[in-house]
Amino acid sequence: MSFTEVDYRVFQLINDLGNNISILNPLMKILASKAEYVFYVGVVVYWFTRQEKHRRMVAQSLLSASIALAVSGVLGVFFYRDRPFVTHSVLQLIPHPANASFPSDHATAAFVIAASIWIFRRKAGYVWLILAACIAFSRIWTGVHYPSDVIGGAGIGIITAILVNQLFLRSTKALKYLNLFIHGYEVVESKVWRRKTSP
Numbered sequence: 001m002s003f004t005e006v007d008y009r010v011f012q013l014i015n016d017l018g019n020n021i022s023i024l025n026p027l028m029k030i031l032a033s034k035a036e037y038v039f040y041v042g043v044v045v046y047w048f049t050r051q052e053k054h055r056r057m058v059a060q061s062l063l064s065a066s067i068a069l070a071v072s073g074v075l076g077v078f079f080y081r082d083r084p085f086v087t088h089s090v091l092q093l094i095p096h097p098a099n100a101s102f103p104s105d106h107a108t109a110a111f112v113i114a115a116s117i118w119i120f121r122r123k124a125g126y127v128w129l130i131l132a133a134c135i136a137f138s139r140i141w142t143g144v145h146y147p148s149d150v151i152g153g154a155g156i157g158i159i160t161a162i163l164v165n166q167l168f169l170r171s172t173k174a175l176k177y178l179n180l181f182i183h184g185y186e187v188v189e190s191k192v193w194r195r196k197t198s199p
Contacts, residue, residue, distance in 0.1 A: 107153030
């Protein structure tokens with residue numbers, strides 16, 4: 001049995017759960033199409049705690065996400081394949097354009113941010129990684145991705161987060177520029193705050 005056949009068999013097993021355990025379909029729809037916003041809110045909340053560690057974490061996660069999604073986009077062009085609902089008869093629970101299936105941008109984005117948080121905050125990071133895994137799983141359940149799509153996206157996200165962190169650990173110049181960016185923002189933030197609070 002080829003890899004493609006195994007991938008489709010596993011997809012069928014998960015996608016068929018939408019018929020067999022339909023009570024979970026509303027939850028899977030939310031996870032597949034809305035849960036990514038939890039990551040955006042989380043990044044904003046961490047940033048505005050104004051803790052140095054959190055701001056570095058957020059800056060790294062946003063840089064990592066930009067790189068990971070760029071890599072995902074390039075791979076989607078060079079290793080293009082159709083979505084499951086284009087090639088097969090599937091239970092499709094959410095609308096989606098018939099664009100590149102591999103790799104999953106949702107899985108890439110969720111895992112790159114979750115992994116970035118995990119690097120700085122282990123306990124909280126595990127929670128974010130579990131949420132990322134739920135999003136990835138729901139993309140298969142709802143019929144818009146194959147298992148290898150989300151595994152590929154997760155791999156891209158995690159590896160990118162680790163490599164970017166290693167860059168800042170090993171390169172004092174890179175860390176200097178990151179700190180300059182954060183400091184520059186904080187200078188502007190301080191000026192804006194003073195204007196708002198001044199009589």
